[in-house]
Amino acid sequence: MTRRLFLAFIVLLLLVVGVLPVLSMLVKSLFVEGHFSLVAYGGLLRSARQWTLMGHSMALSSLVTVLTVTAGVPLGILLGKTDLPLRRFFTVLFVIPLLIPPYIVAVSWSDLLGGGGLLAHLAGAEATGAAAGLFFGLPGCVFVLFCVFLPIPILLTMIFLRTIDPGLEEAGRLVAGWGRIVKGITIPLILPGVLLAGMLVFLLSFGEFSVPNFLRYDVFPVESFTQFSAFYNFKAATAAAVPLAAVTFLLLWLESVFLRERTYQLRPSPGAGFSPLIALGAGRRWLLVSVALAGLVIVIVPLVVLVIQSAGAGAYAEALDRAGDSLLRSLAYAVGGATLLTLLGFCTGYLIQTKALPLWRSVDSWTIFLFALPGTVIGIGLISLWNTPRANLVYSTPVIIILGYLAKYTALTSRISVTQLGRIPPSMEEAAEVAGAGWWRRMAFIVAPLARRGLVAGWLVGYIFSLRDTGITMLVYPAGHETLPVRIFTLMANGSAELIAALCMIMIAATLLPAGILWAILEVMTRKAAR
Amino acid sequence: MQKIALLVGTIGVLGTALLLGGCGRNQGGDRVVVVYVSEDQVFSEPILQDFERETGIKVKAVYDTEEAKSTGAMNRLIAEKENPQADVYWANEPIRAEVLKQKGISTPFVSKQAEDIPPVFKDPDGYWTGFSARARVLVVNKGVQDRPKTILAYTDPHRRGRAVITNPLFGTTTSEIAALFTIWGDEKGREFMSAMKDNDVAVSTNNGESADFVAAGRYDFSLVDSDDAVNRIRQGTPLAMVYPDQGAEGIGCFIVPNAAVLIKGGPHPGTARKLIDFLLTRETERKLAFADCAQIPLHPGVQTPPELKAIKDLKVMQVDYAAVAEKMVAIQPFLKSWMGL
Numbered sequence: 001m002t003r004r005l006f007l008a009f010i011v012l013l014l015l016v017v018g019v020l021p022v023l024s025m026l027v028k029s030l031f032v033e034g035h036f037s038l039v040a041y042g043g044l045l046r047s048a049r050q051w052t053l054m055g056h057s058m059a060l061s062s063l064v065t066v067l068t069v070t071a072g073v074p075l076g077i078l079l080g081k082t083d084l085p086l087r088r089f090f091t092v093l094f095v096i097p098l099l100i101p102p103y104i105v106a107v108s109w110s111d112l113l114g115g116g117g118l119l120a121h122l123a124g125a126e127a128t129g130a131a132a133g134l135f136f137g138l139p140g141c142v143f144v145l146f147c148v149f150l151p152i153p154i155l156l157t158m159i160f161l162r163t164i165d166p167g168l169e170e171a172g173r174l175v176a177g178w179g180r181i182v183k184g185i186t187i188p189l190i191l192p193g194v195l196l197a198g199m200l201v202f203l204l205s206f207g208e209f210s211v212p213n214f215l216r217y218d219v220f221p222v223e224s225f226t227q228f229s230a231f232y233n234f235k236a237a238t239a240a241a242v243p244l245a246a247v248t249f250l251l252l253w254l255e256s257v258f259l260r261e262r263t264y265q266l267r268p269s270p271g272a273g274f275s276p277l278i279a280l281g282a283g284r285r286w287l288l289v290s291v292a293l294a295g296l297v298i299v300i301v302p303l304v305v306l307v308i309q310s311a312g313a314g315a316y317a318e319a320l321d322r323a324g325d326s327l328l329r330s331l332a333y334a335v336g337g338a339t340l341l342t343l344l345g346f347c348t349g350y351l352i353q354t355k356a357l358p359l360w361r362s363v364d365s366w367t368i369f370l371f372a373l374p375g376t377v378i379g380i381g382l383i384s385l386w387n388t389p390r391a392n393l394v395y396s397t398p399v400i401i402i403l404g405y406l407a408k409y410t411a412l413t414s415r416i417s418v419t420q421l422g423r424i425p426p427s428m429e430e431a432a433e434v435a436g437a438g439w440w441r442r443m444a445f446i447v448a449p450l451a452r453r454g455l456v457a458g459w460l461v462g463y464i465f466s467l468r469d470t471g472i473t474m475l476v477y478p479a480g481h482e483t484l485p486v487r488i489f490t491l492m493a494n495g496s497a498e499l500i501a502a503l504c505m506i507m508i509a510a511t512l513l514p515a516g517i518l519w520a521i522l523e524v525m526t527r528k529a530a531r
Numbered sequence: 532m533q534k535i536a537l538l539v540g541t542i543g544v545l546g547t548a549l550l551l552g553g554c555g556r557n558q559g560g561d562r563v564v565v566v567y568v569s570e571d572q573v574f575s576e577p578i579l580q581d582f583e584r585e586t587g588i589k590v591k592a593v594y595d596t597e598e599a600k601s602t603g604a605m606n607r608l609i610a611e612k613e614n615p616q617a618d619v620y621w622a623n624e625p626i627r628a629e630v631l632k633q634k635g636i637s638t639p640f641v642s643k644q645a646e647d648i649p650p651v652f653k654d655p656d657g658y659w660t661g662f663s664a665r666a667r668v669l670v671v672n673k674g675v676q677d678r679p680k681t682i683l684a685y686t687d688p689h690r691r692g693r694a695v696i697t698n699p700l701f702g703t704t705t706s707e708i709a710a711l712f713t714i715w716g717d718e719k720g721r722e723f724m725s726a727m728k729d730n731d732v733a734v735s736t737n738n739g740e741s742a743d744f745v746a747a748g749r750y751d752f753s754l755v756d757s758d759d760a761v762n763r764i765r766q767g768t769p770l771a772m773v774y775p776d777q778g779a780e781g782i783g784c785f786i787v788p789n790a791a792v793l794i795k796g797g798p799h800p801g802t803a804r805k806l807i808d809f810l811l812t813r814e815t816e817r818k819l820a821f822a823d824c825a826q827i828p829l830h831p832g833v834q835t836p837p838e839l840k841a842i843k844d845l846k847v848m849q850v851d852y853a854a855v856a857e858k859m860v861a862i863q864p865f866l867k868s869w870m871g872l
Contacts, residue, residue, distance in 0.1 A: 216736055322576065389614045396616050479565040479616060480591025487572075490594040495573045 076157025160193030345413020375471020420454025661788030
């Protein structure tokens with residue numbers, strides 16, 4: 001009874017935090033002066049611009065998806081399944097762009113390729129004019145988002161490779177070479193992971209606001225933000241968000257039909273540690289050079305550009321002077337957000353894993369739907385719900401930022417918890433129950449300790465995504481509570497390139513340092529568990 | 532165990548509530564002021580920091596982003612009409628201040644610091660007061676021999692395809708076009724816009740981009756804000772700045788002052804008045820003139836950098852900013868269709 005009551009409370013919390021804001025904005029968009037009206041949506045169908053935007057959004061997301069999956073799956077196999085040297089180093093290297101706000105990558109490439117960029121200084125503006133022209137538009141957006149989302153197919157490929165029973169590949173090796181085994185056994189078995197990666201990349205690209213906005217490519221999230229922020233047309237902003245929600249909903253429905261059960265049961269095969277590695281032989285050196293070159297272009301070059309750009313006299317001192325308070329706030333909100341995300345995600349994950357309430361599947365779908373929605377849409381929803389004098393304890397305080405984090409990112413910590421809880425034999429909790437332990441006691445002393453790696457991983461992911469959030473925070477932050485990503489955005493208007501680059505470097509350090517420390521803790525925990 | 536969990540939970544909730552309660556709407560009493568700012572943060576923040584240092588009053592600010600086309604703060608004020616969070620609005624042009632007046636979001640305040648600011652830059656009822664202005668100027672590539680001297684150069688057939696203008700749906704370009712409509716009348720205004728389009732004018736996303744295009748030689752000239760021009764000239768780009776329509780028959784140069792606005796029902800009205808007084812001082816205008824934004828002081832006799840003309844040396848376009856604000860709303864459908872939207 002305690003368990004069901006508590007989990008019902010969690011469901012209610014999720015409703016208030018994430019579902020009500022979106023419903024609130026939807027309902028408000030359907031009424032004009034107290035009467036039901038579809039006028040905001042009429043414009044959506046009539047305007048040719050909406051179809052252009054849809055075309056742009058689809059083109060961007062499709063291209064990014066195809067390119068990341070095409071490059072990410074082979075890279076994932078190379079890093080997870082072969083004897084390529086420095087595999088762990090490359091894995092960490094390729095993950096870095098995913099950890100930092102996407103627009104920082106765009107800023108960096110703009111500093112290199114833009115009209116007054118480093119390349120123009122070196123080779124002359126005329127020689128680099130074409131590159132600069134291409135960068136500001138679809139090609140630039142595709143390239144930046146490719147760099148940012150490439151780790152998703154790489155990581156999911158590596159994770160799904162670990163779920164393959166090594167016996168299957170061993171049997172294959174008796175009659176075939178690795179080429180045929182990868183084609184005939186490995187890839188079909190990791191196909192759900194590849195499809196999941198493709199879907200995630202598509203949804204994240206579809207909802208991405210900051211990069212298309214920075215590179216001046218009109219897509220639906222930019223239109224929704226502009227309608228709200230530049231025209232204060234709340235209803236048009238909601239209408240512009242509807243196609244985003246519809247596409248998100250459609251893809252999630254497909255995922256629930258074809259993939260969901262497969263991803264719930266995502267756990268390493270018992271013999272994964274003994275899975276045979278593919279010997280690359282004579283091609284090993286060339287593949288190493290190719291992977292290193294890819295890492296150089298995708299990760300090292302943008303970082304080096306930022307380092308060079310920020311090397312001006314006093315850039316870091318000015319950056320800290322101007323944004324030191326924002327940095328501290330960002331860290332505090334990210335820590336608070338990550339802690340609450342971990343708790344909420346753990347409880348949600350427990351509900352989904354144990355199926356303790358009949359609503360479990362809906363709860364899973366809500367959280368993923370909210371994750372896939374653009375942050376700007378969630379931000380508009382939060383304002384719609386909480387902007388009243390009675391709710392000032394939420395609206396005029398950082399609570400509204402934290403609520404935004406919880407609404408958007410609970411899916412991440414929830415899915416991590418589901419995977420971790422799935423590895424705990426139900427008999428553990430059952431035995432404690434038989435011995436007379438109440439539910440709280442079982443959770444505190446059996447389930448949570450056994451799931452501690454998932455909790456730490458969930459906290460880390462929650463911290464990174466809270467820290468890098470721009471779309472929600474930019475819309476809802478109360479006066480005096482702006483975060484570092486928002487400060488970078490506002491300073492971009494006429495701020496010097498040196499200052500912006502220094503702020504970006506500080507942002508990267510604030511993300512990677514704690515992430516690195518926690519990663520190391522996770523490694524230690526993994527080794528201890530292995531012993 | 533349940534009691535412990537309950538205790539920990541209660542302490543956590545109470546602690547959070549206390550922490551966040553301290554951040555509520557009226558927190559700080561007379562030692563805090565909340566300001567929403569449309570002027571670029573990089574220029575406005577140092578002024579607000581000076582105010583903090585001189586008065587000990589903590590400034591909490593919300594800044595606009597370029598992405599919101601500098602109207603995000605104003606729209607936030609409109610959204611919060613029934614639940615005001617801000618005390619002061621620092622608008623980067625008076626049109627936004629007029630919109631707030633018309634929507635009943637601002638309240639009058641006549642500062643003694645503004646007594647010698649020319650009346651054309653102040654609302655007659657005290658709803659907003661202008662200070663530190665940008666001029667709308669023509670930025671011309673130095674390689675162009677026959678430099679344009681009037682905005683009518685946009686319709687000159689000899690300059691077909693050689694001019695660029697910022698998207699007229701946003702920012703100071705919208706304001707200037709609306710101002711032209713109020714002076715010329717709708718018919719001549721539409722003719723000018725059509726002639727400009729027929730003359731193959733290019734459209735950029737913002738004033739900075741327009742100036743960069745001209746500096747790179749892609750176009751000969753563009754109408755931009757004086758700060759965009761001065762900024763780039765100081766960086767050594769091959770640009771010249773022309774104050775348009777200064778001749779005897781010219782309509783003058785459109786001036787875009789900042790505007791200080793007191794918000795109705797704001798949580799800290801006392802500190803709000805102190806901040807507005809501070810923004811309207813001669814010293815604030817001097818600092819903004821010598822900053823990279825290079826804004827023209829409106830108080831007479833304030834020192835200016837050599838690149839800037841003093842306001843008394845300019846032929847200023849004589850406009851009623853309230854009429855411009857109304858016209859701006861009225862011509863939005865025309866401008867959208869002009870843009871092909």
